[in-house]
Amino acid sequence: MIKANKLAYEYIRRDEEGNVEGIIRALDGVDLEIKKGDFVAILGHNGSGKSTIAKEINAILEPTEGTLFVNGLDVSDESKIWDVRQSAGMVFQNPDNQIVASLVEEDVAFGPENLGVPSPEIKQRVAYALEKVGMEDHRGSSPNALSGGQKQRVAIAGILAMKPKCIVLDEPTAMLDPGGRREVIKTLHELNKKEGITILLITHYMDEVTGADRVIVMDDGKIVMQGTPREIFSKVDEVKSHHLDVPQVTELAYELNKRGFRFPPGVLTKEEFINALLG
Amino acid sequence: MLRDITIGQYYPSGSVLHRLDPRVKLFWTLLYIVSMFVFNTFLGYVVAGVTLIVLIKISRVPFKFMVKGLKAVWMLLIFTLVLNLFMTSGEVIWQWKFLKLTREGIRTAVFMGLRLFFLIIGSSLMTLTTTPNQLTDGLETGLRGLKKIKVPVHELAMMMSIALRFIPILLEETDKIMKAQAARGADFDEGKFKDRVKALVPIFVPLFVSAFRRANDLAMAMEARCYRGDVNRTRMNPLKYKQIDRIAYLLQFVYLAVLICADKLLAPLLTKVLPML
Amino acid sequence: MLYLDKVSYTYSPGTAMAMPALHEVSLEIPDGQFIGIIGHTGSGKSTLIQHLNGLVKPTGGVIYYNGRDIWDEDFSRKELRTKVGLVFQYPEHQLFETTVVKDVEFGPRNMKLENLEVQLRTFEALKTVGISDELYDASPFDLSGGQKRRVAIAGVLAMKPEVLVLDEPTAGLDPAGRDEILEAIFRIKRERNITVILVSHSMEDVARFVDRIIVMEHGSVKYDGSPKEVFRNYKELEEIGLAAPDVTYLTAMLRERGVGLPDVATTVEEAADMIERYCKH
Numbered sequence: 001m002i003k004a005n006k007l008a009y010e011y012i013r014r015d016e017e018g019n020v021e022g023i024i025r026a027l028d029g030v031d032l033e034i035k036k037g038d039f040v041a042i043l044g045h046n047g048s049g050k051s052t053i054a055k056e057i058n059a060i061l062e063p064t065e066g067t068l069f070v071n072g073l074d075v076s077d078e079s080k081i082w083d084v085r086q087s088a089g090m091v092f093q094n095p096d097n098q099i100v101a102s103l104v105e106e107d108v109a110f111g112p113e114n115l116g117v118p119s120p121e122i123k124q125r126v127a128y129a130l131e132k133v134g135m136e137d138h139r140g141s142s143p144n145a146l147s148g149g150q151k152q153r154v155a156i157a158g159i160l161a162m163k164p165k166c167i168v169l170d171e172p173t174a175m176l177d178p179g180g181r182r183e184v185i186k187t188l189h190e191l192n193k194k195e196g197i198t199i200l201l202i203t204h205y206m207d208e209v210t211g212a213d214r215v216i217v218m219d220d221g222k223i224v225m226q227g228t229p230r231e232i233f234s235k236v237d238e239v240k241s242h243h244l245d246v247p248q249v250t251e252l253a254y255e256l257n258k259r260g261f262r263f264p265p266g267v268l269t270k271e272e273f274i275n276a277l278l279g
Numbered sequence: 280m281l282r283d284i285t286i287g288q289y290y291p292s293g294s295v296l297h298r299l300d301p302r303v304k305l306f307w308t309l310l311y312i313v314s315m316f317v318f319n320t321f322l323g324y325v326v327a328g329v330t331l332i333v334l335i336k337i338s339r340v341p342f343k344f345m346v347k348g349l350k351a352v353w354m355l356l357i358f359t360l361v362l363n364l365f366m367t368s369g370e371v372i373w374q375w376k377f378l379k380l381t382r383e384g385i386r387t388a389v390f391m392g393l394r395l396f397f398l399i400i401g402s403s404l405m406t407l408t409t410t411p412n413q414l415t416d417g418l419e420t421g422l423r424g425l426k427k428i429k430v431p432v433h434e435l436a437m438m439m440s441i442a443l444r445f446i447p448i449l450l451e452e453t454d455k456i457m458k459a460q461a462a463r464g465a466d467f468d469e470g471k472f473k474d475r476v477k478a479l480v481p482i483f484v485p486l487f488v489s490a491f492r493r494a495n496d497l498a499m500a501m502e503a504r505c506y507r508g509d510v511n512r513t514r515m516n517p518l519k520y521k522q523i524d525r526i527a528y529l530l531q532f533v534y535l536a537v538l539i540c541a542d543k544l545l546a547p548l549l550t551k552v553l554p555m556l
Numbered sequence: 557m558l559y560l561d562k563v564s565y566t567y568s569p570g571t572a573m574a575m576p577a578l579h580e581v582s583l584e585i586p587d588g589q590f591i592g593i594i595g596h597t598g599s600g601k602s603t604l605i606q607h608l609n610g611l612v613k614p615t616g617g618v619i620y621y622n623g624r625d626i627w628d629e630d631f632s633r634k635e636l637r638t639k640v641g642l643v644f645q646y647p648e649h650q651l652f653e654t655t656v657v658k659d660v661e662f663g664p665r666n667m668k669l670e671n672l673e674v675q676l677r678t679f680e681a682l683k684t685v686g687i688s689d690e691l692y693d694a695s696p697f698d699l700s701g702g703q704k705r706r707v708a709i710a711g712v713l714a715m716k717p718e719v720l721v722l723d724e725p726t727a728g729l730d731p732a733g734r735d736e737i738l739e740a741i742f743r744i745k746r747e748r749n750i751t752v753i754l755v756s757h758s759m760e761d762v763a764r765f766v767d768r769i770i771v772m773e774h775g776s777v778k779y780d781g782s783p784k785e786v787f788r789n790y791k792e793l794e795e796i797g798l799a800a801p802d803v804t805y806l807t808a809m810l811r812e813r814g815v816g817l818p819d820v821a822t823t824v825e826e827a828a829d830m831i832e833r834y835c836k837h
Contacts, residue, residue, distance in 0.1 A: 045730045046701060058503050082505050090503040093728075097496035100504075102412055102444045109515035111504040116511035123515060144447055147597060158504060174728045177597045177757045179797050204730040243732040248760065248802035248824055255828040261835075270806045274813065277831070458611050459650040462642040463711060464634060464666030481662065484652035488697070 001166055001198045002057060002088070004032040006066035008221075009052050026052040028221035029066070034200060036165065039192045041209035042202045043232075044218035045243040050202045053218075054170040057200070058090040071165055086115060089159030091169040095151035095176075096143075104146075104154055105130065105139040111162040122161075129157040132195065133187050149180025153187055160191070166198035167191070173205060181208070206233075206245045210268050217242055234265030249273050289410050292339040296408045300524040301417025308405045310531050314538055315394050320546035324390065326538045327397055335400075340407050345400060352399055359395055363388035411443040420518045433509035441497070449490060456485050557622060558585040558608060558640070558719065558751075564616035565603055565775075577603040579775040580617065585753070587718070590745055592762035592783075593755045595772030596797045601755050602645075604772065605721050608753075609633075609640035638667055641717030645724045647708030651696040656687065656707050659696050663715040674714075681714035682707070684747055685740040702733030706740055713744060719751040720744065726761060738765070759801045763787065763822040771798070783822045790820070803827040 009027040012020055027049050034040050044050040055061040056068055059075045071087040073080045089111075092098045101107040105126050112122045130136045133153040143151055152172050159167055169188070173181040185208050191197045201212065209215050215232045217225035219242045225232055232239065233246050236254040240246070246254070249270055253263035263276050291297070296304070314327065335342060369383030406414070419436035426432050457467065460481045467478050565578040578600050585591065595601040606612040607619060610626050610633035619626050626636055644650065653659035657678055664674040682692065685706040691699065696707055705725065712720065725741065726734040738761060745752050745765075756762050762769060762783070769786040771779040773796050779786045787793070790800035790808060799805075800822075807821040807830065817834055821827035 045732050060499060060503065082507070085503055085505050090500075092496060092500055092503075094493075094496055096448055097493045098500035100441065100444065100497070100501060102410075102440065106412060106515065110501075110506070113513055113515060114505040114507065116513050119513060119515060119517055122513065126515065143444075162504065178799065179596055243730070245731045249806060252803055252806070252824050252827050252831075255824060256831060259828065259832055261832075270802070270809060273806060274809060277810070278813065278815070455644065456650055458606065459642075459644040459647065460662075461611060462609060462637055462644070463650075463663040464638055464715065465662075466634065466666070481650075481652045485650050488652075489649055 001036045001038070001071060002032065002034040002200070003069045004030050004053075004056075004066065005068075006031065007053075007056065007063055007068050008065035009049075009056060009061060010064045026221055027056070027063075030221075030223055032216070032223065034166075034198060036198055037192070037196050039189070039199045039211070039213045040201070040216065041212040041214070041229075042200065042216045042218060043204060043206070043209060043244055044202075045204060048218045048242075049221040050218045051170050052221075054090060054168045054200070054202055057088050057166075057168050059084045060090075082115075086162050087164055088166045088168055089162055089164040091152065091155050091159060091167065091172050093171040093174050095148050095155060098155050099143045099151060099158075102142055103139075104135065104141050104143060107143065107154060108157045108161050111158055115162060125161040125163070126157075129160040132160055132191060133157045147180060148176040149183040152176065152180070152184050156184075156187060156191075160197075164197070166200065168200045168202070170202050171204070172201075173203065173208065181205070185211070204244065206247050210247060217244065219243075230266035230268060232266075233268060288407070290340045290344060290407045294337055294339040294408065295523065296334065296338040296404075298523070299408075299527055300518055300520055301409050301413040302421040302518060303520075303524045303527045304405045304409055305414075305417050305421055307527070307531055308402050310535065311401045312398060314535060315398055317535075318538055318542035319390075320542050322546040322549065323538060323542035324393055326534075326541045328393070330534055331397055331401060331404075334404060338404060338408050340404070345403060345407065349399060349403070356392060356395055356399075360388050360392045363391050412440060415440045415443070416514075416516075416518060433512075445490075445493065448493075449486070452489055453482065453486055456482050557587055559583070559620040559623075560585075560607070560617065561620070562617040563604075563607060563614045563619060565600075565607065565612065566615045569615055577775050578607075578614070581775070581777055582617075583770070583777065583780070585719070585751060587751055588749055589751050589768055590766045591751070591753045592766035592769045593753060593772060594757070594759065594762060594769060594798060595778075596757075599772040600775035601772045602723060603775075605642060605723060605753065605755060608719070608721055609637045609642050611637075611642070638663070638715040639717055640719045640721065641712040641715055643709050643712050643720070643722045643725060645727055646705075647711075647725075648696075648701070648704035651704060651708060651711075654695060655693050656682070656696050656699075657692045659707060660710045660714050663711055667715060677714040677716060678710075681710040684713060684744055685710045686736065686743070700733070702729055702736045705729070705733070705737060709737075709740065717750065719753065721753040721755070723755045724757060725754065726756070726758060734761075741765070759787070759799060760823075763801050763804075771796075784819060787822050788820055 007027055007030040008025065010023050010025050013022050013024050015021050030053065042050045042053065052061065056063055056075065057070055059081045062076055068075045070084050073084050073087070075084050099107050100110050108126045108129050109122050112125050117125065130139055133156050135150065135153050135157060138146065138150065143154060146154065156167070173184050176184065188199050188201060189211055192199045201208065203209065210229045212229060215227065215229050216223055217232065217239065224242060225238065233250045236246050236250065247268060250267055253267040253273060257263050267273050267276060318327070364380065364384050365378055367381055367384035367387050369381035371379050371381055373380040415436045419432055422432045465478060465481055467475070560581055560583040562580040562582055563578055564580055567575040567577055581604060593601050603612065607614055613627060621636060621639065624631055626633060651659050653662065660678045660681055661674050664677045687703065687706055687710065691703065696704060699707065709725070722741065725737050729737065741752065741754065742765060754762065754766060766783065769779070769781065769783050770777055771786060771793070778796065779789060787800040787804045790804050793800055803824055804820045804822055807817055807827055811817050815834060817830050821830055
């Protein structure tokens with residue numbers, strides 16, 4: 001689905017007078033392969049390069065070096081740019097700043113309208129997309145009347161209506177309250193399981209990645225850790241050295257192991273913890 | 280505070296007028312405004328007035344709601360009245376120092392006031408029965424012909440609809456920024472004019488920064504959703520005329536015909552006949 | 557000391573759009589306490605804190621600051637706002653000056669203090685929130701997210717408030733940025749020993765720092781007590797869309813399974829201590 005080879009992105013930083021202050025290498029030789037139907041989470045602190053990857057995949061930024069293929073399409077190929085964007089849809093952080101229309105259903109229709117889909121099919125797609133994110137009852141509402149979590153689900157529906165193979169989400173929950181975060185993550189897992197859509201979730205909340213098939217940790221423009229959530233969270237010290245947290249239960253097991261307990265590495269859930277302690 | 284402005288706010292009542300094609304309503308409004316300058320007899324006012332009353336009844340929008348949104352316009356109305364009342368020369372019927380009240384003045388003032396009132400109520404009737412989205416849709420489709428002479432109709436309509444979406448968000452944001460600066464001791468309603476203008480800086484700078492950030496985000500999100508202007512674009516609900524719209528178009532010309540007949544033929548006839556009675 | 561006596565607030569009262577936001581909230585906020593306010597979006601917590609410094613006038617009830625009704629005619633609410641400092645959500649969105657120092661000076665300058673005093677307070681505040689002096693003349697817009705927010709907090713701190721209220725100070729930040737902010741808040745509390753009120757969605761953060769938690773629900777106070785007293789109601793909290801920290805659930809589950817822990821835990825530290833003590837016996 002997504003294949004990056006030695007991908008790099010550089011930009012020039014200028015001061016107020018426009019003089020070059022230096023070159024920032026936001027991505028530095030990233031090799032990445034994401035298979036169809038995967039749920040992959042990218043973790044990293046701000047400025048680690050994780051958002052740059054998302055923009056590369058959506059052909060908003062062009063690679064400085066290396067290659068990136070999305071659904072078999074080269075993102076550097078200008079003539080394929082709209083096909084790239086259609087096959088890998090993108091959801092952004094701020095729910096307000098990505099909703100275009102003043103009515104929920106009109107906003108969901110925006111993508112297919114841009115693609116030139118015939119009117120009757122747009123209606124079908126909008127109904128399908130709103131149902132998949134559980135927002136069909138709000139089709140006639142104003143986005144301003146929705147909660148943050150609901151707005152993000154509308155944004156996801158807007159991408160879904162373009163029939164993408166993959167959805168890239170750049171910190172979609174950073175501005176939501178815990179309830180909204182749960183709604184969005186649950187929706188993503190459902191889309192992944194039932195519709196087979198590849199999900200690339202970029203986040204810095206640890207508890208959101210425990211359900212992912214694979215976790216990638218980025219720091220300083222490079223991939224520094226990669227594996228299943230359990231593999232990643234069994235290395236508490238390493239995760240923390242990249243300015244990230246681990247889930248509280250993992251942290252507790254790690255703390256107790258320092259005091260002579262023997263929890264297996266990478267305890268993720270409360271049940272695992274209890275079984276390990278009592279078993 | 281800033282959210283109390285209700286002029287022309289959409290009022291959903293599901294009437295026939297609400298269901299009409301926005302292009303019909305745009306054209307109706309235009310024609311109605313033009314018709315205000317066509318007549319100058321009492322009978323003309325009756326025709327225009329009765330038509331408006333009928334339309335208001337059909338719209339099922341409470342008259343009170345309409346007038347409530349016009350607070351800002353009342354000032355203009357009163358100003359026009361006063362100006363016409365005392366500034367028209369003619370047969371003087373009352374005088375106090377330099378203020379002269381003339382028969383013609385009263386006549387012009389009353390008629391000008393009525394005209395303005397019709398004009399405002401008539402156009403707000405359109406915005407009251409049409410959602411902003413329908414309105415931009417109607418403008419875009421209705422003015423499609425202007426594209427040939429390089430008027431960026433689609434872009435203008437898109438700008439309008441985005442503005443409509445973000446105005447409430449920016450108003451709320453202004454409210455929040457004002458509160459936040461007030462929490463840092465800023466004072467917006469004290470001091471001299473110069474101080475008050477200066478007090479706006481802590482509001483406008485963050486507001487502009489935020490508006491630019493939002494614009495930037497939105498542009499990126501629109502591009503990510505394959506927006507590329509009006510190239511091969513389709514619509515979910517393309518505007519299509521129905522039977523009722525055709526009838527409405529027809530009625531417009533009936534209105535205009537009746538108005539002209541009443542004003543140009545019937546009124547002179549009546550003035551000739553009346554003295555004989 | 558702040559005292560709220562049956563404070564109610566309704567948006568657009570007397571119209572069809574009337575919306576009750578607070579209902580007869582009575583609270584006592586003594587000096588020097590570290591308080592956490594939790595509640596989901598729309599529970600009335602943001603409306604509540606805007607009452608504390610007189611930005612919003614209650615539609616019912618009275619608010620007393622040091623024994624005086626803050627809506628008395630001769631009470632200066634402008635002065636109150638310097639005593640009860642309020643840091644809004646995403647405070648970096650209110651930065652407007654050309655340099656960090658000038659922005660922080662905005663508050664004290666509005667208080668019409670002497671130049672020297674303004675500068676003194678500014679540097680003090682910036683130091684407390686951990687902004688190093690090479691950033692003093694930088695444009696606030698060039699800073700990182702965590703730094704911007706600390707500058708914005710310094711802007712309120714420079715007024716030397718006796719009560720500092722922060723509305724979701726860690727929202728939208730990554731773990732590193734969040735820790736910077738929480739450390740800064742903890743430092744403020746320790747150095748100045750003022751009352752700090754922290755509105756937060758993050759139960760973990762709240763449990764780590766505060767002495768007292770107030771839970772808001774439907775415009776009323778649902779729980780008010782120490783973190784332990786409040787989080788003991790984790791089942792009820794869940795019903796209103798809130799959650800206790802994960803370790804609270806874990807320790808509660810262990811107790812249900814017959815593990816003799818003395819109580820539920822609210823922090824990782826505490827849970828580790830409890831389990832260690834239990835297993836050593």
